[in-house]
Amino acid sequence: MWQIVKNELSYHKFILIFGCITVALFGNATKFGFERFDLSEMAWMVFLGAYTVIYTKSQEEKRNQYFARLPLPVKSIGLARITVLYLVFFGLLVLNSPDHLTWKALTEDLRSWTVLLGNTLILIAYTLALIVADIHTIRNRKYRTLFWVSVASYALLMTTLVTTSLIYYNQQSAPYWGVFLFKKPIIPVLLSLLPIPILFHVSIAAFMRRKSYFAA
Amino acid sequence: MPKAFEFKDVIKNYGDFSLGPLNLALEPGTVLGYIGPNGSGKSTTMHCLVGLVKADAGEMHVFGRPNDPNKPEWKLDIGYVGDVHVFYENWSGERNLKFLRQFYPNWSDALVADLARRFEIPLNKKAKELSSGNRVKLSLISALAHQPKLLLLDEPTAGLDPVVRTEVLDVLFSVLEDGERAIFYSTHILSDISRLADELAFIHNGNVVQRHAKEDLTDLWRKITFQFDGNSLQLDAVVSHKQEGRDHQVISSNFEKTLSNLSTLGAENVQENRMSIDEIAVQILKDVKNVANR
Numbered sequence: 001m002w003q004i005v006k007n008e009l010s011y012h013k014f015i016l017i018f019g020c021i022t023v024a025l026f027g028n029a030t031k032f033g034f035e036r037f038d039l040s041e042m043a044w045m046v047f048l049g050a051y052t053v054i055y056t057k058s059q060e061e062k063r064n065q066y067f068a069r070l071p072l073p074v075k076s077i078g079l080a081r082i083t084v085l086y087l088v089f090f091g092l093l094v095l096n097s098p099d100h101l102t103w104k105a106l107t108e109d110l111r112s113w114t115v116l117l118g119n120t121l122i123l124i125a126y127t128l129a130l131i132v133a134d135i136h137t138i139r140n141r142k143y144r145t146l147f148w149v150s151v152a153s154y155a156l157l158m159t160t161l162v163t164t165s166l167i168y169y170n171q172q173s174a175p176y177w178g179v180f181l182f183k184k185p186i187i188p189v190l191l192s193l194l195p196i197p198i199l200f201h202v203s204i205a206a207f208m209r210r211k212s213y214f215a216a
Numbered sequence: 217m218p219k220a221f222e223f224k225d226v227i228k229n230y231g232d233f234s235l236g237p238l239n240l241a242l243e244p245g246t247v248l249g250y251i252g253p254n255g256s257g258k259s260t261t262m263h264c265l266v267g268l269v270k271a272d273a274g275e276m277h278v279f280g281r282p283n284d285p286n287k288p289e290w291k292l293d294i295g296y297v298g299d300v301h302v303f304y305e306n307w308s309g310e311r312n313l314k315f316l317r318q319f320y321p322n323w324s325d326a327l328v329a330d331l332a333r334r335f336e337i338p339l340n341k342k343a344k345e346l347s348s349g350n351r352v353k354l355s356l357i358s359a360l361a362h363q364p365k366l367l368l369l370d371e372p373t374a375g376l377d378p379v380v381r382t383e384v385l386d387v388l389f390s391v392l393e394d395g396e397r398a399i400f401y402s403t404h405i406l407s408d409i410s411r412l413a414d415e416l417a418f419i420h421n422g423n424v425v426q427r428h429a430k431e432d433l434t435d436l437w438r439k440i441t442f443q444f445d446g447n448s449l450q451l452d453a454v455v456s457h458k459q460e461g462r463d464h465q466v467i468s469s470n471f472e473k474t475l476s477n478l479s480t481l482g483a484e485n486v487q488e489n490r491m492s493i494d495e496i497a498v499q500i501l502k503d504v505k506n507v508a509n510r
Contacts, residue, residue, distance in 0.1 A: 003319070007304075007315050011304055011306070011307065061302065061303070061304065061305050062300070065268065065300070066304075068267060068268055069266060069267075070288075070291070070316075070319050071288045071289065071291035071319055071320070072288055072319065073287070073288055074267075074285040074286060075286060208285075208286075210270075211270045212263075212268065212269045212270070213267075213268050213269075214263075214268060214269070
């Protein structure tokens with residue numbers, strides 16, 4: 001499994017190095033006194049771009065088909081595939097906004113939650129795309145349940161993000177239950193992070209149950 | 217000794233196409249040509265065996281081991297080249313081979329070097345910059361370098377122009393002639409495999425309809441011409457019959473039986489001609505199609 005992860009990261013090393021440097025510099029622009037230009041927005045765009053290139057390259061070059069021929073258990077391949085995406089994501093996330101990931105920021109600053117949830121939403125969207133592609137090859141009602149589990153996770157995260165944003169930007173328009181929930185930061189913490197391990201496992205299960213490794 | 221591979225009642229449904237129930241086996245060290253028209257199920261058979269597609273029913277074994285996707289040791293015995301050649305496109309051929317080497321304990325760098333020399337492939341070029349012919353060659357090196365006991369070739373030269381195809385096959389066959397591995401080669405161009413094949417299996421509409429030793433086919437099949445005046449011509453083993461006046465031409469799958477019939481009937485100017493394996497294969501597939509359409 002690690003051979004695949006290592007090779008995938010090595011294959012994308014230039015985009016990863018470029019992404020890491022840019023995200024680390026722009027994401028922390030406020031530290032260098034560039035608050036006016038809101039460079040952290042640009043960091044976010046680079047983050048998204050780098051992530052998208054890595055994801056789409058793997059689809060374009062039919063990586064599933066390449067790996068499925070290898071003498072590796074199909075579970076390892078599914079695990080490697082999702083691990084690459086998650087490693088890149090969390091690596092970039094940590095570089096993007098170290099300020100937002102401190103305990104103090106997470107417990108007291110709603111803006112940190114908005115940033116974290118926004119980024120997590122990207123991760124969930126890409127994981128969902130993988131799961132949908134897998135499930136498309138499984139013409140079986142039982143395994144379509146996987147899809148709805150994923151959609152429910154996405155909806156949960158989206159609701160949390162919208163609520164957080166509303167509270168952050170204008171508390172008056174936020175729903176009462178949202179304001180109530182965010183008085184106890186541990187609840188939105190759990191809510192927003194819950195879909196990540198769920199979808200991680202769902203994506204491995206869906207990959208293992210594919211009926212064909214030809215489709216993207 | 218376990219068979220190189222074995223299909224037992226394997227079924228794969230695609231809605232508009234169904235493979236099987238397929239029962240097919242190959243002895244170690246044997247070369248089986250898998251012949252059929254486009255869409256007959258050749259690639260599906262290969263994909264099920266390699267694990268790229270999951271069969272809906274049945275069992276498959278490779279050298280006695282079930283082709284379980286979670287216990288993939290059986291894949292160490294297989295070298296597979298399909299009609300699509302997948303690589304890390306921005307890596308050189310050499311780097312792609314280095315990636316694959318990690319997964320195969322029997323990988324031989326010396327063999328890679330020898331194959332690269334014989335195929336005359338520039339391994340330092342990026343995969344995406346390789347010509348179609350060189351992509352096929354790189355796939356073949358990838359499939360052969362771990363010295364598999366079973367080689368699965370699924371129309372590997374599809375899409376190549378005739379000159380490049382001949383060039384690739386000439387080198388491939390000279391490499392394969394040295395070895396003792398089992399080969400399962402699917403194609404709709406029989407001349408691609410007739411040089412190597414020990415046996416030929418013919419597939420039509422998802423089912424293996426005939427299987428013969430190559431020697432049996434070339435020994436038994438003949439094109440026979442003769443003259444005959446009568447109306448009632450009942451001949452054994454005839455798969456095709458053309459008539460112009462009193463001139464007849466038949467293709468027989470057992471020429472001795474047919475000649476014996478003709479002798480009894482008193483046919484004149486009987487001449488028998490040997491047929492090439494390509495002509496025989498075309499005739500078998502035509503015959504199968506006619507039977508299916510009746």
